[in-house]
Amino acid sequence: MIANVLGRMIISATFLYAAHDKIVRPDDFQSAILDYQIIGTWWSAALAYVLPGLELACGLAIWTNYLRQAALWTLLAMVFGFLLAVSSALLRGLPISCGCFGNAGHDLVLTFAVDIILLAILAFLVKSARAVPSRPTPST
Amino acid sequence: MRPTLAIVVAALVIAVSNWTINPHRPQWRDLYSISAQEAVTLGQTALWVDARHADRYRAGHFPHAINATESHWDDGLGKVLDAITPSTTAIIVYCDSAGCRSSHHLAKRLQSDLGRNWDIRVVTGGWPAVSAASKP
Numbered sequence: 001m002i003a004n005v006l007g008r009m010i011i012s013a014t015f016l017y018a019a020h021d022k023i024v025r026p027d028d029f030q031s032a033i034l035d036y037q038i039i040g041t042w043w044s045a046a047l048a049y050v051l052p053g054l055e056l057a058c059g060l061a062i063w064t065n066y067l068r069q070a071a072l073w074t075l076l077a078m079v080f081g082f083l084l085a086v087s088s089a090l091l092r093g094l095p096i097s098c099g100c101f102g103n104a105g106h107d108l109v110l111t112f113a114v115d116i117i118l119l120a121i122l123a124f125l126v127k128s129a130r131a132v133p134s135r136p137t138p139s140t
Numbered sequence: 141m142r143p144t145l146a147i148v149v150a151a152l153v154i155a156v157s158n159w160t161i162n163p164h165r166p167q168w169r170d171l172y173s174i175s176a177q178e179a180v181t182l183g184q185t186a187l188w189v190d191a192r193h194a195d196r197y198r199a200g201h202f203p204h205a206i207n208a209t210e211s212h213w214d215d216g217l218g219k220v221l222d223a224i225t226p227s228t229t230a231i232i233v234y235c236d237s238a239g240c241r242s243s244h245h246l247a248k249r250l251q252s253d254l255g256r257n258w259d260i261r262v263v264t265g266g267w268p269a270v271s272a273a274s275k276p
Contacts, residue, residue, distance in 0.1 A: 001183070023154070023162075024162075026159075026162060026164060026165065027164045027165060027166045027244070028168065028241050029166075030166035031241055034173055035173065035238070036262055037163050037173065037264070041168065041172070043166055045168045048166045049155035049156075049158055049159050049166075050152070050155045051152075052154070052155075052158075053150075053151035053152065054151040056151070056154055057150040057151040061147060061150075067146055069143065070144040070147050071144070071147055073144065074144060074148075094265075095238045095264065095265035095268070095269050096265070097238050
């Protein structure tokens with residue numbers, strides 16, 4: 001139970017913090033996305049708006065324990081995607097920073113390690129979510 | 141499926157709101173990166189713009205690169221306009237490191253002030269990558 005609450009706090013705080021700088025400066029976040037040289041300018045602009053939106057929505061959902069399971073699965077898919085992007089950049093030897101927390105530059109190897117830890121916490125929360133039910137959604 | 145849809149809709153509402161009210165908009169096109177290797181092969185056919193602080197520029201920069209920063213934009217734009225010649229094929233901008241954003245901001249200002257016909261590129265990896273790529 002304590003591990004579950006702690007995990008939720010870590011995940012929600014991490015993604016709320018990560019969303020903040022990106023929402024304030026979507027132009028900076030787009031530059032970070034472009035540095036990965038995976039997608040083009042239009043898609044990077046779209047992602048620069050949508051990804052922080054997802055991070056904020058999921059962070060709030062997990063914090064408030066409302067739609068928690070859906071938010072956990074969404075974040076699990078996102079972190080998996082981040083891992084693929086970081087791995088690709090590492091394999092290509094791109095001299096870039098991750099862009100994960102706005103302007104604060106982070107080493108890609110460190111980012112890879114952090115993503116693995118986040119993935120493990122998310123997997124734990126998804127698994128334990130059955131034991132701790134989410135607040136019921138209002139019936140229509 | 142419905143809770144996931146609710147999360148996605150919430151994210152889209154946040155995204156559209158941010159797009160509507162935030163002045164720091166991303167470029168939907170024309171912001172291109174270039175690798176340091178590729179940029180160095182362009183050599184002096186391109187105009188090189190060093191977007192770092194003047195002290196770092198004085199400590200070392202790409203040959204013939206001019207120093208321009210957003211904080212002294214009028215002065216910087218003037219220098220760029222003076223340095224452009226009929227043989228200038230592209231403008232290459234770099235800043236301190238892989239994580240720096242001043243080159244991107246400067247490139248966007250240049251694109252906005254000079255027009256979309258100019259091929260303006262930002263070097264991936266910044267000055268360390270340019271410095272390494274220009275060593276024989």
